[in-house]
Amino acid sequence: MNAPVSTLASPAVTVAPPTALLELRNVEKTFPGRAKPVLTQLSVSIPEGQFAAIIGCSGAGKTTLISLLAGLITPDRGEIFFAGQLLNTPGPERAVVFQNYSLLPWLTVLENVSLAVTAAAPRLSRQAVREQAEYFIDLVKLSAAIKKRPRELSAGMRQRVGIARAFAVEPQVLLLDEPFSLLDALTRFELQEQLVHICERTQKTVVMVTHDVDEALLLADRIVLMTNGPAATIGGILQVPLPRPRQHGKILEHPAYYPARDQLLSFLESGVLSLDTTRKGQKGKEDEDAKITTLSPVDVYELSRWDADAGVRAE
Amino acid sequence: MIAAQRLKACTLPFLGIAGVIGLWTLLSATVSPDLPSPLRSWEESKRYILDPFFKEGEMNQGIGRLALYSLERVAKGYLLAIILGTPLGFLLGLSRGFTQAFDPLIQILRPISPLAWLPLGLILFQRSEPAALFTIAICAMWPTVINTAVGVRSINQDYVNVGRVLRLSRWQMLWKIILPATVPYLFTGYRLSLGIAWLVIVAAEMLTGAAGVGGFLWQEYNSLVYSHIILAIITIGLIGYALDRLMGLAEMRFQRA
Numbered sequence A: 001m002n003a004p005v006s007t008l009a010s011p012a013v014t015v016a017p018p019t020a021l022l023e024l025r026n027v028e029k030t031f032p033g034r035a036k037p038v039l040t041q042l043s044v045s046i047p048e049g050q051f052a053a054i055i056g057c058s059g060a061g062k063t064t065l066i067s068l069l070a071g072l073i074t075p076d077r078g079e080i081f082f083a084g085q086l087l088n089t090p091g092p093e094r095a096v097v098f099q100n101y102s103l104l105p106w107l108t109v110l111e112n113v114s115l116a117v118t119a120a121a122p123r124l125s126r127q128a129v130r131e132q133a134e135y136f137i138d139l140v141k142l143s144a145a146i147k148k149r150p151r152e153l154s155a156g157m158r159q160r161v162g163i164a165r166a167f168a169v170e171p172q173v174l175l176l177d178e179p180f181s182l183l184d185a186l187t188r189f190e191l192q193e194q195l196v197h198i199c200e201r202t203q204k205t206v207v208m209v210t211h212d213v214d215e216a217l218l219l220a221d222r223i224v225l226m227t228n229g230p231a232a233t234i235g236g237i238l239q240v241p242l243p244r245p246r247q248h249g250k251i252l253e254h255p256a257y258y259p260a261r262d263q264l265l266s267f268l269e270s271g272v273l274s275l276d277t278t279r280k281g282q283k284g285k286e287d288e289d290a291k292i293t294t295l296s297p298v299d300v301y302e303l304s305r306w307d308a309d310a311g312v313r314a315e
Numbered sequence B: 001m002i003a004a005q006r007l008k009a010c011t012l013p014f015l016g017i018a019g020v021i022g023l024w025t026l027l028s029a030t031v032s033p034d035l036p037s038p039l040r041s042w043e044e045s046k047r048y049i050l051d052p053f054f055k056e057g058e059m060n061q062g063i064g065r066l067a068l069y070s071l072e073r074v075a076k077g078y079l080l081a082i083i084l085g086t087p088l089g090f091l092l093g094l095s096r097g098f099t100q101a102f103d104p105l106i107q108i109l110r111p112i113s114p115l116a117w118l119p120l121g122l123i124l125f126q127r128s129e130p131a132a133l134f135t136i137a138i139c140a141m142w143p144t145v146i147n148t149a150v151g152v153r154s155i156n157q158d159y160v161n162v163g164r165v166l167r168l169s170r171w172q173m174l175w176k177i178i179l180p181a182t183v184p185y186l187f188t189g190y191r192l193s194l195g196i197a198w199l200v201i202v203a204a205e206m207l208t209g210a211a212g213v214g215g216f217l218w219q220e221y222n223s224l225v226y227s228h229i230i231l232a233i234i235t236i237g238l239i240g241y242a243l244d245r246l247m248g249l250a251e252m253r254f255q256r257a
């Protein structure tokens, strides 16, 4: 009441315009009827062209985060910016691969993908729509099932239709919620390579949820680690220290690979991102608990640190 | 083992029917002497069954011909019911305001008997045929209305989210997402509505005296030919069952895994 002007001006909006393509600031989300928020104090920014992987335990709120970025749900607190604007509606420039595929069961594979193509590019001719849809269906190796309906497909095939549909709208941002979780190793390899390829060629911004640590290391520039829910937030951010282009098998030989991998796994196990993996085994429980409290919401481990770790391991 | 079960499944329904015929015979021989025995019913009705399309006057026609009149009337009334009921159901499912405005009214109109609607129809339309159609439509409409509304309301949010991410217009959302997602509910509503339309036809024909199975039934009651009442009842039951099975097939066709 004493200083009405300053209380009226919302500091989060006026402080600095966002520079990253996607930016979350102190986002909090509580589902109706829940006492605790799912996500709280969540801040992260994803620059254009970056590939960010999100790792966290089941129920941490990763899908919720994807829905927020898609604009399907709105935060209760904080802001989300997309391309400098407050993000408040979904749109085809931010395509989503849903965790549960969300295919329309009354449409065939081709129709599911075509619907997305038409919606994103209404001016395209019928022929062009069909060609584009077929191209992306072929990309996920489903040309043989093009006339089938989702219920006739295996779960992995449905997942691939979801991928084709998201890619086919040629979005600026791809939001992928565990897109490869149900695929066999070979198909997953192929699709990962395709994704790498597409991202490198078109400079897409990607946010991908995954449980697969190796997948995150193969694909991501940055790995965002989420703490356990409820009231999950970002427990740490890992800058992936591996040079591009990355290849299956090849990256395993990089000295920074296994230290990074161990860090991620130990985070998933304990919810703590420890600085030194070699001493982890001997650490007492109290030690780890203490770590949580001292850890700042966003810790960025830079390449230099990894190089040092890698040196130890290489000997 | 399986063969024995098959045999059971085939024979038990006949045992049931035989039991009922036995009871019928017993009743007609003891407490209700006016009730014609099964054999007498058959003797007096067989002409109507064996030559189902003869015509000897407005009310003296083969049962097949009478059933066709009734079916035609039901078809018209039923068509009217689903043409009115489907959009009404969509409006109720889509708009909260519309629901708040009309749901209480619908709950009140729904349990009203066709016997109550028919006189109102006669007042409204002056003639018996449109009054009968009005009665069929207004009684048969509700399952379609309610099932459509429920279907629209219980649409999987995932499908809506797909449409939102693609930024479909309201119109596209309705045609490409909401309508196809509601089709199974729609057909359940259509099947139930047809059942009611067929129930209502008898009452409507009895009151208006129109030619048809229901009109025939009432006329034969008044002329004391009781065996023909039984003929009419059995015909109504069989046709109702056939209609329900047919719609059941259509419904299955649209039901999704």
Ligand SMILES: Nc1ncnc2c1ncn2[C@@H]1O[C@H](COP(=O)(O)OP(=O)(O)OP(=O)(O)O)[C@@H](O)[C@H]1O
Residues within 6 Å of the ligand: A031, A032, A038, A056, A057, A058, A059, A060, A061, A062, A063, A064, A065, A099, A229
């Ligand atoms: N629509 C909703 N209404 C209420 N609670 C929800 C809703 N969606 C998610 N939740 C709750 O929010 C929490 C986080 O869910 P979310 O789906 O985001 O987890 P997740 O990290 O994606 O998990 P997983 O790895 O298993 O996919 C869970 O406790 C869940 O029960």
Ligand SMILES: [Mg+2]
Residues within 6 Å of the ligand: A062, A063, A064, A099, A177
């Ligand atoms: Mg999830």
